[in-house]
Amino acid sequence: MSTLYRNGWIVTMDDAESEHENGWILVDGSTIASVGSGMEPDADERVDLNGAVVTPGLINTHHHLYQTLTRARAQQADLFxxxxxxxxxxxxxxxxxEYAAARTGIAELALSGCTTVFDHHYVFPRGREGLIEAEVQAAREIGLRIVASRGSMDLGVSDGGLPPDELVEDLDAVLAETERLAAAIHEPGHGARVQLAVAPCSPFSVTGRLMEESATLARRLDLPLHTHLAETLEEEAYCLELHGCRPVEYLDRLGWLADDVWCAHCIHLSESDISRFASTGTGVAHCPTSNLRLGAGAAPVREMVNAGVRVGLGVDGSASNERSDLFFEVKQALLVCxxxxxxxxxTAREAIRLGTRGGAAVLCRDDIGSLEPGKCADFAVWRTDVLELGGADDLVAGIVFAGPFRPDRLVVGGETVVSDGHLVKADETEIAKAHRVEARKFSG
Structure with a gap:
């Protein structure tokens, strides 16, 4: 089944930065067959975009979906x-x-133009099972791609770490569970809907041994690695006191600076840190709203991009952002920079690139992030006949400067998951109602 989406301003985010102001996208099944302007190809179905802007689907490179259950807490606190x-x-x-939280966060992401979400889950209370499976189920039901992760914490407060002892895990149990999940849910190759990453939480909640063993396991299983890094000055002081070096130096000692790794935040980087990230291929998930909310600072994104560091965008947890709106992060990244x-x-287009092509690079995916033949048919359609864009000649820049907006349509692997600004496969009102029931258990 082929579908021609026509009469749109197509922003491809390809290497040539091609745009087709009166363009079309031909989708064959789950894949983009061709993109262009002028003479339109034949298709089984034709969809008129009515002059809308079309971008690749946004790619979220850092989130904590469970945190939708605890918004607006610790309102004036720093990270620790x-x-x-x-x-x-x-x-x-x-x-x-977890299921209720993930459905809510993933629905929010879909309604912000996001087609792929990475979730960093590292809280595993003893005796609780099925947490990762629950969020994978939520993603499948709503229709988004998900890169789940098996996070971990094994450095409790009694051993000098930050998390309470009841939330830390045994190293061997973490590794065994990670390997089990990889066999159960990870899909390799082009068009994967569900993947897994290995993601120890942070330098202040994980031992060096778990970091090293996690890296060994991930590389044996051909899975990517992720952690928090250099988010606050307090973290830097902690690393200096405990390890005698700064966070990036600590990660380097552990063999974690490599092209299969990306780190969240990376606010407090020196010039040499940025150079080391670039030379090793280490990626960064930039989370501007969360960084501002916690007073942590603003990451040196321009410097990282200029140096050749892979940089994508993340909404971070909904307890430090309060929204799972990736389009807002595109605008916020522009403003912070x-x-x-x-x-x-x-520029506005560079900000969009961070949220699309940049995110794909960070997740080590070459099948998403741009609108090109052979890539997955993942894209967002943004109406331009709205009040906020009146008077904007450059509608591509307009949707960033005047945003955020809900997409009119969101397509993932050729399937429409948002239509007329509403979820197709799930009911937003029902999701919110079920979420409130679960969230009440976390109040007080």
Whole structure:
């Protein structure tokens, strides 16, 4: 079955930065067959875009879906204070709560133009099973691609770490469960809908041995690696005190700077840190809203991109952002970058690239992130006949500067998952109602 999406402003994000102002996309099954303008190819079905802007689907490179259950807590806290307040609350999570939380977060992401979500889940209370499976189920039901992760914490407060002892796990159990999940859910290759990453939480919640053993396991299983890094000055002081070096140096010692690794935040990087990331191929998930919310700072995105570092965008957890809106992060990334470097520091199209092509590179995916023949048919359609874009000649820049917006249509692997601004495969009202029931268990 082929479908021609016609009469749109197609922003391909290919190497040549091609755009087709009166263009079309031909989709054959789950794959893009061709993109262009002018004479239109034959197709079984034709969809008129009515002049809408079409971008590749946004790609979220860092999230904690379970945190939708605990929004607007620790409202004036820094990272460490915020974590200490919330760790005991999160220790109540089970598979039912995780499912409700994930459905909510993934639905929000879909309604922001996101087609692929990476989730960093590292809270595994003793005796609770099926947490990763629950979020995979939620993604499948709504229709998004998911890169789940088996996170971990094994450095409790009694051993100098930050998390409470009841939330840390045994190293061997973590590795065994990671290997089990890889066999159960990970799909390799082009068009994968569900994948797995190996993701110890952070330098202040994980031992060096678990970091090293996780890397060995991930590389044996051909899985990517992820962790938090250089998010706050407190983290830097912690690493200096405990390990005698700064966070990036610590990761380097552990063999973690490589092209199969990406790190969340990376706010407090030196020039040499950035150079080391670039030379090793290490990627970065930039989470501007969460960084501002916690007062952590603003990452040196322009400097990283100029140096050749892979950089994508993440919404981070909904307890430090309150929204799972990746389109808002595109705009926020632009504003934060300009706040650091001035009005010419980044263009609107560069911000879109961070959220699309950049995210694909960070997740080590070459089948998504741009609109080109042979790639997955993942794209978002943004209406341009709205009040907020009146007077905008450059509609591509307009959707960034005037955003965020809901997409009119979202297509994942050729399947429509958002139509007329609403979910196709799930009911937003029902998701919100079920989520409120679970979230009440975490109040007080």
């Amino acid at each position: 204070t915020w974590l200490r307040e919330l760790y005991p609350v999160w220790s109540r999570i089970d598979a039912d709560a 300009r706040g650091r470097g001035g009005g010419a520091a980044i």
